[in-house]
Amino acid sequence: MKLSQVLSLLSLTSISLAQTNFTGDVISGYPVITSLDLSDVPSNTVSRYWIVAAVQQGSIPIYLPILVARGSNSSLTSGRKLSLSASIHGDELNGIPVVQRVFRQLNTTISSGDFNGTVIGIPTMNPNGNQHNQRNYWTSTGNGFYTNLNRIFPGQSIADGGSITDNYASTIWNSVWGNLSNVDVAVDLHTLSTGSIGPLWAYADYRLPYVQRLAELAQPDIIKIDPGEPGSVETTFVDNDVPAITLEIGPAKNWNATLIDRAEAFVYRLMEDLQMMTSPSSGSSNGTGVVQIDLSNTYRATNFSSVTATRTGWVQPSVGVLEDVTEGQEVGTVYNSWGDVVETLTAPVTGRVLQVRYDPAIEMGAQVLDIAYNATESG
Numbered sequence: 001m002k003l004s005q006v007l008s009l010l011s012l013t014s015i016s017l018a019q020t021n022f023t024g025d026v027i028s029g030y031p032v033i034t035s036l037d038l039s040d041v042p043s044n045t046v047s048r049y050w051i052v053a054a055v056q057q058g059s060i061p062i063y064l065p066i067l068v069a070r071g072s073n074s075s076l077t078s079g080r081k082l083s084l085s086a087s088i089h090g091d092e093l094n095g096i097p098v099v100q101r102v103f104r105q106l107n108t109t110i111s112s113g114d115f116n117g118t119v120i121g122i123p124t125m126n127p128n129g130n131q132h133n134q135r136n137y138w139t140s141t142g143n144g145f146y147t148n149l150n151r152i153f154p155g156q157s158i159a160d161g162g163s164i165t166d167n168y169a170s171t172i173w174n175s176v177w178g179n180l181s182n183v184d185v186a187v188d189l190h191t192l193s194t195g196s197i198g199p200l201w202a203y204a205d206y207r208l209p210y211v212q213r214l215a216e217l218a219q220p221d222i223i224k225i226d227p228g229e230p231g232s233v234e235t236t237f238v239d240n241d242v243p244a245i246t247l248e249i250g251p252a253k254n255w256n257a258t259l260i261d262r263a264e265a266f267v268y269r270l271m272e273d274l275q276m277m278t279s280p281s282s283g284s285s286n287g288t289g290v291v292q293i294d295l296s297n298t299y300r301a302t303n304f305s306s307v308t309a310t311r312t313g314w315v316q317p318s319v320g321v322l323e324d325v326t327e328g329q330e331v332g333t334v335y336n337s338w339g340d341v342v343e344t345l346t347a348p349v350t351g352r353v354l355q356v357r358y359d360p361a362i363e364m365g366a367q368v369l370d371i372a373y374n375a376t377e378s379g
C-alpha cells in the first residue's frame, strides 16, 4: 500500500486502528501489520495477520503468520495472555501442528463468547530455516552465515544498530509480543535437532514462580530443571518475569503423532489452569477447578551427560529413549568399515536416556546419545 493510502486509511478510521499498524497490504486474504495491539483485535474470534520480520536479498520479505485468538470483550483485562510459538529452529516441525490444532479448536471455543483470555500463535517462526531445511537462519551478508535465532532475543532493531537477525528477533519481541505487554505466559515449541530421536521433555527454570507448574502441566517424560540459555525465547521471557518453558516434542523433520497429541493436550490443560476456559473442554479438572496433573512417568533432571564417539565409523546404540542406565553400562558400539569393533561406548553417569542418534554415520567427537540425571540427588 502506498503511504498516501495508509494515511487516508488512518485518518478515516477510529483511534482503535491507530496502533495496530496495518500496512494496507493484504496477502491470501489476511492483512499485513507492523505491530500488534491486542485492543485493536476483534473479540470472540480468531484473527490472522502477517508481519514482516526481515527482507532478504532480492527484496524478498519474510512474512510471519500470526494467529490471535481473542476471547470476550472484557477478557483483555480480566484474562491471561498466552503465547504459543513454534519452529524457531527451521528443522523442528512438531510444534507447528500443535499451534495449528489449538487454534482450530479455539475457533470453536471462542465463538461461544465466554473464552476469558488471549492466545497469540506463531506457528512458523523461521520460514528462512524451513526453506533452507536448516535449524538456523541464513543471511547472505559476507559469504553467508547461519544464526541461531534462539540465542539473540530480545534482539535489536536496525535503527538501534542491530543486524538483520537482531532486527528479526526484535520484530517478534516488540511488535508481536509487545515487549511483554502482550504476553503473561509463554510456551516455545521445539524438537531435537535432525539425526536423533527423543521423548517429550521441557526445559524449565524453577526460580520464577509458575514455571514449575507450567512444566508439570505438560506431563513430559523428562523435566530439565536449569537456568536456561541466554538469548533464548524461554530465558528472555523468564528474565523479564514472564513464566515460560521450552517444550521439546520428539524428533526433527518427522511429525510424531503421539507426542503432538500430548503437547496439544498440555495446551488445553494450561489454558484451563490459567482459567481461560470458563467451560473446560479438556475436563482435566474433573469439575474441581484445579487441573489434575499426573507426574508418575515424569523424570526430573538437572543435567545432561553426552556420550560421544572418539572414533569415526558406524555406530550402533544399544539403549533406547527413556531407558534407565547405570554408570559404566555399555550403551553402544562403533564399527570400522571392515566391521571390526573400534570402540565400545559406556554410560558416564547413572540416569535416563534422553535422546539417541539414529544416523549410524558417526565422526570422531560426535554425540551418540544424551543421558539425563539429577545431580542434586544421590544414587
Ligand SMILES: [Zn+2]
Pocket: 089, 092, 190, 191
Ligand atoms: Zn530447537
